[in-house]
Each structure stands twice: as C-alpha cells, then as structure tokens.
Amino acid sequence: MAEPYGESPLASHADVLTDSSVPGDLRLSEVSFTAQVTLRVDPKSPAAERIGTALGTMLPNQAGQVSRTERLLVAWLGPDEWLLVGPEGEADRIQATVAEALGDEHGAVVDVSAHRTIIEVAGPKAPELLAKGCALDLHRRSFGPDRCAQTLLARTGVVLLCRDTEPPNYWIFVRASFARYLADWLRDAAAEYHQNR
Structure with missing residues (x-):
C-alpha cells in the first residue's frame, strides 16, 4: 500500500x-501545512461564547482583530466569520472542539487547510x-x-x-x-x- x-x-x-x-x-x-478552519456563527449567540471558552480565547469582535492562545490563532474575517489557524495535523481536533461547542445552533465549521x-x-x-x-x-x-x-x-x-x-x-x-x-x-x-x- x-x-x-x-x-x-x-x-x-x-x-x-x-x-x-x-x-x-x-x-x-x-x-x-498549518491547520486552517473557518467558522461562521452569530457573534452574539450563546454558541459564540461557548466556542470561545472551548478554544481558550474569545472570538475577536472587532474588524481585523486577532486573538491567540499558545497553539491557536483566531483571525476576524467578517462580522460572523473567523479563520482558526493551528499546528499541522490539528484541523480535526479544532473542528471537533468547535462543532461540539456549536451544538445544534446555526453555524458552519469547515476545514480549509488545503x-x-x-x-x-x-x-x-x-x-x-x-x-x-x-x-x-x-x-x-x-x-x-x-x-x-x-x-x-x-x-x-x-x-x-x-x-x-x-x-x-x-x-x-x-x-x-x-x-x-x-x-x-x-x-x-x-x-x-x-x-x-
């Protein structure tokens, strides 16, 4: 193989x-080969707060802001859109963390690493x-x-x-x-x- x-x-x-x-x-x-995941969610929703807590940094809420943790960078791309960037091989983990925090609320989590x-x-x-x-x-x-x-x-x-x-x-x-x-x-x-x- x-x-x-x-x-x-x-x-x-x-x-x-x-x-x-x-x-x-x-x-x-x-x-x-960085992990890149886009997130779309209402920034005023309870899901956005849960996602920030799960990621260890709140989603930036001002145009052009970037927030960081030791292993993750979150860049504001639009009023309800962010790009999450992490180390190689972490896209699945980032997606799973965000999807779990999103729950049943309206939003989108997509691996765009490639x-x-x-x-x-x-x-x-x-x-x-x-x-x-x-x-x-x-x-x-x-x-x-x-x-x-x-x-x-x-x-x-x-x-x-x-x-x-x-x-x-x-x-x-x-x-x-x-x-x-x-x-x-x-x-x-x-x-x-x-x-x-």
Whole structure:
C-alpha cells in the first residue's frame, strides 16, 4: 500500500523565497501545512461564547482583530466569520472542539487547510516590500501586531496578518493556486534590496 504523500504549494518554489531573502533585512519563507478552519456563527449567540471558552480565547469582535492562545490563532474575517489557524495535523481536533461547542445552533465549521498556504515575510524591509503591492497602511500605528485584513497584494486576494512589528513579521495567507505567482512577485519586488547591498 502506498504511503500518503503531500507537497506544499511552494515546495518546488522554496528556493525562490530563500534566494529573495536578504540577511538582516528581509526573510521570506513558506509556513506550510498549518491547520486552517473557518467558522461562521452569530457573534452574539450563546454558541459564540461557548466556542470561545472551548478554544481558550474569545472570538475577536472587532474588524481585523486577532486573538491567540499558545497553539491557536483566531483571525476576524467578517462580522460572523473567523479563520482558526493551528499546528499541522490539528484541523480535526479544532473542528471537533468547535462543532461540539456549536451544538445544534446555526453555524458552519469547515476545514480549509488545503485551500491556502502561508508566506512569511519578516525583517526591517518587510513593510516596505509589501507596500509595493498592497494599498493598506502598514505603519505599526495602523496595522500593528495581531491585526489582519483581507486585501489585495500584487492583484492577488490574500489575508494579511501582522504577527509583530519589532522586528516586522507578517503572514500572507494565499490561495494555493496563486502561491507560485505571489512568490515570483515577491522575488521581483525584493530584487532592489540585493542591489543595494
């Protein structure tokens, strides 16, 4: 019997990200195989409170907020929609926990782990690099740690999440089918940082 085999969307493009990195200024890499689960539920329902208790962090209730536990990140995507991100292999556990807390109330819990991959962009030049293709104000006062937004980056729909500002660290959630295009765009956008060294 054949063993199951999975390859991340950027497995064959890993060198593109590595070669685009500039020591001390910019680091690009793929964060592959994370567990990703979307949740739709009325934020004012008893189920939303039960889900927050079960997860160990309440569902963010403001646009662009992110809450975290040691092993889970919960990103606000809309008034009744969240993206739950955990370690590889935890999607079933996250789904089961949320589904049990949801009970019979109206809502949806869907494993979307294969839908997107994550490109991490970190380092002092990260905000400048992303600003080349994104209209968001990425200044730390406007888009600081634990903030997220659905936006366009290089004409590609992404979820952009700021993990930290000192040093800057962002996660870009991009559809698997657009991941190589975005990696190539990031390589081209980062080329000037190599020329300036």
